Amino acid sequence: MNIAKMIDHSLLRPELTTGDVRHGCEIAARRQVASVCVRPSDVALATAALTGTGVLVGTVVGFPHGDTLTSVKAGEARQLVEAGADEIDMVLHIGRLRSGDTAYVHDDIAAVVAAAAGRVVKVILENAYLSDEQKVAGCRLAEEAGAHFVKTSTGFAPGGATLADIRLMRAAVSPHVEVKAAGGVRSLDTLLALHDAGATRFGATATEAILDDFAARARGESPAAATATDGGGY
Template sequence: MTSINIAQYIDHTNLKPMATERDIELLCEEALQFRFAAVCVNPYRVRLAAQLLKGSDVKVASVIGFPLGATLPEVKALEAKSVLEKGAEEIDMVINIGALKDGDDDLVLKDVKAVVDASSGAIVKVILECCYLTDEEKVRACRLSTEAGAKFVKTSTGFGSGGATLEDVKLLRSNVPSSVGVKAAGGIRDFETAYALIQAGATRIGTSSGPKIVKTSNS
C-alpha cells in the first residue's frame, strides 16, 4: 500500500476539548498536504475547517452527541443540521450506548434515524464505542445502524476505555452489507496498525497520527 493509497482512508482528527484555532489550522494544512479523505473536528470548529478546506477534495466531518451518546434524539438531529449548515459534509454520531445495553432497539433506531434524516443525504457514521459492548450488542448495533440508513459503523470515540481492535473490525465488517463502511478509530498511531485494520475490513481510519502513518507507509 502506497502513501497516496493509505492517505485516502484517513480522517485526520482533532477532537481535543482544548484544541485551539491554530491547532485546527494545522490539522487542515496537513490534510491538504497529504490529501486525506477528511478532517474530523468538534462542532465549534466546523466553520473554520470548512473555510480552510473550501475548494479542496478534503471533506469536513463533525461529531454529534459526542463522546457519550446519551443526548436526546431531537438534540442530536438539531446538532447534525447545525454543523451541516456550517459546512460539515459528514457526521460521526455516538450511538445511545445505554439504550443499546437496555435492549431498547426502538430508541436506538429512532436515535440514529433522527440524525440520518436531519443529514439530508450526508454520510452518517455511527460510533458504537465497542469497548463497552458485548459481541451481541455490537451485532445488534450494526443491524440497527444499517436499518436506520447510516453509511458507516465506527469502532470508537477515542475517549472510551479502549480503541479499535482487529477483532471488532472483523465483527463489524461481517455484520453490515458491502454498501456500509467500517471506520476504525481509537489508538491508531502507526502504519502497521492502520494497514492491519484495513486488511481486516476497515474502509476508513480515524486518527490524529495521519502524517506519521503516511510518512512511514513506504519504509
C-alpha cells in the same frame, strides 16, 4: 493503495486552540487525506480552511457519550450541515443499546440520518462498553436506520479499535455499509492490519507519521528508518 484517502485526520481533543485546528487543516490539505474530523464549533473554521482542497469536513454529534436527546442530536446535525459539514460521526445511545431498547437506538440514528440530508453518517458504537452481541445489534440497527458507516470508538473510551471488532462489524453489516476504525490507530502496521480485517476508513491523529512511513516503505526504506525521520503525529 491510497492510504491518505482512508484517513480522517482527527482534531477532537478538547484543549485544541483555533490555531491548532487551522494547523491540522493545513496538514490534512497538504497530505490530501479523506477528511478532517473536527469539533462542532470548528466546522465553519475547517470549511473555510479546506474549501477547494478536496478534503472533506467531518464532525461529531452526541459526542462523546451519545446520551443527548434525539431532538438535540438531529438539531445539531442539521446545523452542522448548514455550517458546511460533509460527514457526521454520531454516537449512538450506548446505555439504551446495552438495555436492549432497540427501537430507541434505531430511531435516534434515523433522526440524525434524516437531518444530515444525504451527507455521510457514521455511527459510533463505543465497543469498549459492549458485548459482541450488542456490537452486532448496534451495527444492524445502524444499517436499518440508513447509516453509511459503523465505527468502533470515539477514541475517548478505555479501548479502541481491535482486529476482532473490525471482523465482527464487517460481518454484521451488508457490503454497502463501511467500517471505520478509530482509537489507537497510531501506526501504519496497525492501519494495514485493520484494513485487511475489513475497515476502509480510519480516525487518526498520527496522520503524518503513518503517511511518512508508507512513503518510506514505498522507497524501500525500513519501517525503523521511516519512524526515525518522520515529523511525528499531530
